[in-house]
């Protein structure tokens with residue numbers, strides 16, 4: 464019962480001869496919301512890709528929903544990649560993008576029906592994009608596209624959401640909104656969320672656990688507690704003040720809890 | 723017109739051309755959106771090596787071309803996956819290599835009676851009933867593949883990474899898609915020619931993308947476009963005694979370039 468939905472033990476990953484992750488250990492329990500923070504190039508995306516079964520690893524043990532990565536049932540893991548180079552000139556309306564989220568669960572040779580369309584509408588509603596359902600995604604802003612893509616991931620009805628810098632393209636206010644939405648999703652549906660985030664200060668108000676990753680996991684513990692200054696220095700280097708100005712800011716936290 | 727249709731070879735050309743152009747119109751969307759235009763150039767040119775090999779070995783050029791083109795298509799795909807490279811780069815290598823092989827095969831066979839121009843630019847009126855039979859069986863099979871796996875192909879075209887992560891069998895579908903495209907190219911070379919076939923694969927969706935806001939309408943308009951340029955091009959070429967493949971491609975390119983948007987009620 465208390466098996467973690469993501470279980471990473473002593474994971475080491477290399478690109479060629481370069482070690483990108485070393486002895487990384489991380490657990491995400493059912494219904495838990497966890498954020499990974501860390502500097503660019505720290506291996507955050509790589510870790511997500513290993514969990515998704517898109518990148519091989521040299522050493523360690525990885526289990527996702529009890530399975531080997533990449534062997535999870537279709538549609539159980541929703542994923543939002545870091546940036547979306549895919550929009551290009553693909554003409555498609557927001558609602559049809561979200562409907563794509565139904566495809567894995569439907570399986571081969573089945574077409575989406577009215578129930579799938581209704582579910583897609585609901586997912587657009589959750590991310591606050593119902594009004595743009597018929598807008599071609601090419602003409603949406605970066606933040607709006609992120610929302611539509613989250614809705615697509617939700618339409619899969621996943622147990623696990625894996626989000627790589629989902630707040631990119633959102634302004635500060637929408638970010639708070641957005642994390643609030645994720646939190647409600649977690650509360651209502653009991654899904655687990657693992658996301659990469661840069662704004663350690665904001666995100667720590669919403670998640671259960673924070674993992675600081677820079678090749679190693681430097682800190683893996685409950686959010687809200689103060690992360691030791693030494694660790695932050697180690698993970699981010701000198702420029703950390705900007706990132707963590709409010710890492711434990713009580714006023715901030717109270718300000719947002721009613722949102 | 724009635725007189726024209728009384729010739730069996732014209733009827734063959736028309737029926738074969740219509741079937742092929744409709745399937746091209748359908749498949750075009752996936753080729754354009756997945757940036758596979760140059761791959762289709764590479765596969766089509768591999769046919770030159772395939773035909774030359776057939777002549778050298780004294781086998782049916784159809785047989786050697788199918789084998790050769792499929793082999794090249796799968797080799798390109800394998801190299802792309804193994805080296806995490808672009809299709810462009812790998813295709814560039816194979817494009818030159820297969821042409822080189824073709825020339826070597828031809829020089830070895832010393833058969834200069836063979837109709838190179840016909841293969842390069844198409845000889846639509848040379849379509850026999852066996853060619854037509856091959857087209858009538860293969861083209862619908864190719865279309866069927868794209869129809870059956872339509873939603874998965876759309877998903878992987880739109881966002882490959884997410885499709886992989888969601889458990890859609892992306893690699894398998896991609897392999898079959900490229901096999902299907904290679905087959906379609908091989909069976910249409912007699913009609914349109916090695917050099918011109920890419921235009922037919924790229925033009926329909928490129929044209930439709932200028933005017934459509936959903937991928938379904940791009941595919942619909944692409945099929946219509948492909949059908950129209952084939953028929954109109956074919957009759958023009960007959961009427962003015964021009965090479966058919968070239969006339970169709972020239973007509974399609976002109977339509978693509980026309981600033982029709984200004985006239986489209988939008």
Ligand SMILES: Nc1ncnc2c1ncn2[C@@H]1O[C@H](COP(=O)(O)OP(=O)(O)O)[C@@H](O)[C@H]1O
Pocket residue numbers: 478483501502503504505506507508509510
């Ligand atoms: N496909 C790749 N090939 C080689 N090196 C890579 C590849 N992807 C990422 N890396 C390297 O791995 C390291 C971690 O990258 P990444 O996981 O993207 O970091 P983050 O997401 O934390 O910014 C970087 O040094 C990057 O250069």
Ligand SMILES: [Mg+2]
Pocket residue numbers: 507508509545627
């Ligand atoms: Mg990253």
